Amino acid sequence: xxxHLLYLMILLALPAMAQxxxxxxxxxxxxxxxxxxxxxxxxxxxxxxxxxEIQTIHDRKSPSFITIHPNKKYLYAAYREGTGxxxxxxxxxxxxxxxxxxxxxxINEVSSRGAGPCHISVDPAGSTVFVSHYQGGNLASFxxxxxxxxxxxxxxxxxxxxxxxxxxxxxxxxxxxxxxxxGQFVYASDLGLDKIMIYRLTPSESTLSLATPSYAxxxxxxxxxxxxxxxxLPYAYSVEELSNTVAIFKVDPQxxxxxxxxxxxxxxxxxxxxxxxxxxxxxxxxxxWLYASNRGQNNLACYEINSKNGTxxxxxxxxxxxxxxxxxxxxxxxxxxxxxxxNSDNVVVFSHDPQTGMLTPTGKSxxxxxxxxVEQLSLDR
Numbered sequence: 001x002x003x004h005l006l007y008l009m010i011l012l013a014l015p016a017m018a019q020x021x022x023x024x025x026x027x028x029x030x031x032x033x034x035x036x037x038x039x040x041x042x043x044x045x046x047x048x049x050x051x052x053e054i055q056t057i058h059d060r061k062s063p064s065f066i067t068i069h070p071n072k073k074y075l076y077a078a079y080r081e082g083t084g085x086x087x088x089x090x091x092x093x094x095x096x097x098x099x100x101x102x103x104x105x106x107i108n109e110v111s112s113r114g115a116g117p118c119h120i121s122v123d124p125a126g127s128t129v130f131v132s133h134y135q136g137g138n139l140a141s142f143x144x145x146x147x148x149x150x151x152x153x154x155x156x157x158x159x160x161x162x163x164x165x166x167x168x169x170x171x172x173x174x175x176x177x178x179x180x181x182x183g184q185f186v187y188a189s190d191l192g193l194d195k196i197m198i199y200r201l202t203p204s205e206s207t208l209s210l211a212t213p214s215y216a217x218x219x220x221x222x223x224x225x226x227x228x229x230x231x232x233l234p235y236a237y238s239v240e241e242l243s244n245t246v247a248i249f250k251v252d253p254q255x256x257x258x259x260x261x262x263x264x265x266x267x268x269x270x271x272x273x274x275x276x277x278x279x280x281x282x283x284x285x286x287x288x289w290l291y292a293s294n295r296g297q298n299n300l301a302c303y304e305i306n307s308k309n310g311t312x313x314x315x316x317x318x319x320x321x322x323x324x325x326x327x328x329x330x331x332x333x334x335x336x337x338x339x340x341x342x343n344s345d346n347v348v349v350f351s352h353d354p355q356t357g358m359l360t361p362t363g364k365s366x367x368x369x370x371x372x373x374v375e376q377l378s379l380d381r
Contacts, residue, residue, distance in 0.1 A: 022380030025102035026051070026329075026338065027068075027075060028347060028366075029373035032061040036369040039063045039077060041102060044376075046335070049349055049364040055103045060091050065119050065327075065373045070126045072377055073097055074148035075104055078117035078131055083109065090117035092131055092142060094149045102379055107149040113156045114138045119176040119226075123183040128154075128206040130177035130186060137172030139188055143206035154206040163194040164221035165242055175241075178227045185211055185256035189224040191241055196224055198256050216258035218247060228281045228290070235310030239266075239281035239292045246281065246292055246303070248310055261310055264303070268317040271297045279326045285334040289315075289357035293325040293339070300328065300339065302357050318359045321348035329374040336362075340371040347371050 024044045030036040038058030042051045057063070062080035069076070079091040090112035095104040116135025122128065122144070129142040129150055138158040143151040159172035173192035179185070179201070186208060188197040195215045199208040218224045223242030229251065230236065236258060238247040244266045249258040266278055276296030283290050283305070290303045290312060298320045303312035322341025329338045330352065337350045337359055347366045350359040 022378055023102060025377045025379065026347070027066055027375040027377070028340065028368050028371050029063045029066040029077065030368060031064055031080075031342070031370040031372060032058070034345060034369040039066065039104065040368050041104060042366060043102065049362055051366050054101060057095075057104055059093055059106060059109070063093075065117070066375050067120050067122055068097075068375050068377055069122055069144070069148065070124060073099075074107070074144075075375070076120055076122065076129050076150070078112060078120040080116060083111050087111065088115050089113055089136070090115065090131075090133070092117070092120065092129065092150060096148055097377065099379060102377060107147060110142065110150055110152050113140045113153045118174075121177055121179065123179045123186075123201060123203065124181065125183050125203055127203045128201060130179070132174040132177050132188065134173050134175060134191075137174055137190070137192060139174050139177060139208075141201075141206050141208050151206070155208040157199075157208060159190055159193060159197070161193045163192060165223070168192070168223065168242060169194065169221070175225045176227055178229065180251075180253070180256060181229060181231075182253070187227050187229075187236070187258075189227050189238060191223040191225055194218040194220055194222055194224065196227065196238060196258060198258070200256070211256045213255070213257050216249060216260070219243065219263065222247070225278060226281050228283055230283060230305070230310070231287050233287065233305075233307060233310060235261075235305075237281055237283075237290060237312075239278045241278045244276050244278045244294060246290070246301075246312065248312060250310065262312075264312050264314070266292055266294055266301045268297055268299065268301075271299075273297050280328055282328065282330050284330060284352070284354060284357065285332075286354050288354070291328070291330070291337070293320065293328055295324045295326065298323055298325060298341070300325065300337075300359065302359070304357060315357055318350070321350075321361055321365060322346045327373040329376055332376055332378060338374045338376070340374050342370055342372050345369045345371065347374060
């Protein structure tokens with residue numbers, strides 16, 4: 001009888017044991033300054049919060065944004081450096097992720113087609129890679145090949161125009177491309193135009209064409225930067241760099257149209273700084289909380305999302321634990337938030353309370369020179 005009970009206890013414990021032993025990896029993109037080694041591949045121990053560097057990749061300069069394919073087998077990086085010495089454009093590189101340890105192995109590379117690539121993403125079906133170019137004010141799409149590599153650009157679109165700010169908005173400055181939940185549309189935030197352009201994706205060709213309506217306007221001088229779509233409610237949110245605000249939209253899933261609802265301030269009235277620039281925006285796994293990062297005050301604003309109308313209520317500000325927080329990553333299991341502070345060369349780990357939305361410093365951080373982007377992957381697949 002005792003043997004049977006012991007056997008049953010072991011069987012019940014196996015799933016938890018397997019979960020604890022599963023390797024978790026953080027991939028950190030950087031700017032190639034301050035001794036940065038490019039992309040950092042770090043093994044993360046969820047129980048001890050310790051990190052171990054297992055690989056660095058420096059195929060080109062400044063892999064400033066990275067993304068993982070929905071099937072978790074491939075990683076794509078947008079490098080600021082071109083494919084040749086005289087190439088003014090950036091480079092997109094595809095990597096296969098080794099299933100046993102998370103290390104990256106290059107598949108292929110292509111020209112990004114524009115200058116200053118600053119964001120890269122993949123559609124939910126895993127057919128297409130999207131790249132935004134800040135300096136060039138344009139965007140491109142790339143077909144994902146059977147081996148996880150990428151084609152030459154399937155679409156290349158140059159934006160035209162300007163807006164209110166005499167320096168930052170004298171021309172177009174593309175900043176991010178975020179696909180809709182069903183992958184039919186792509187929302188392209190152009191800081192220079194004060195517009196979120198709306199494109200329709202043809203997955204079989206990985207091509208983009210303007211939707212109808214073709215854009216949603218931001219307030220003059222707002223500077224839309226990054227964009228997030230709620231995981232199950234019909235709302236979306238734009239973080240606006242120049243005005244340090246978050247714009248709220250109702251999403252029409254049929255046309256892709258964005259209808260403005262409200263705009264809220266991001267800044268704390270308890271901190272005085274000469275410079276502020278909103279950066280990134282994400283929603284918690286349970287859909288209750290929205291976070292947006294600010295460089296200057298160096299914090300994350302936390303908002304509660306009203307599930308009935310999508311509006312936001314500010315719950316507080318959390319110090320980023322460093323200087324110049326750009327991108328941040330909400331842990332796939334909802335337990336932690338990883339914040340990349342570029343000017344202090346660190347990625348800081350916060351614990352996340354899904355009930356209150358609050359973030360608490362764990363005292364753990366990784367020293368990574370010029371850290372700007374964080375992705376996460378569990379190898380228990």
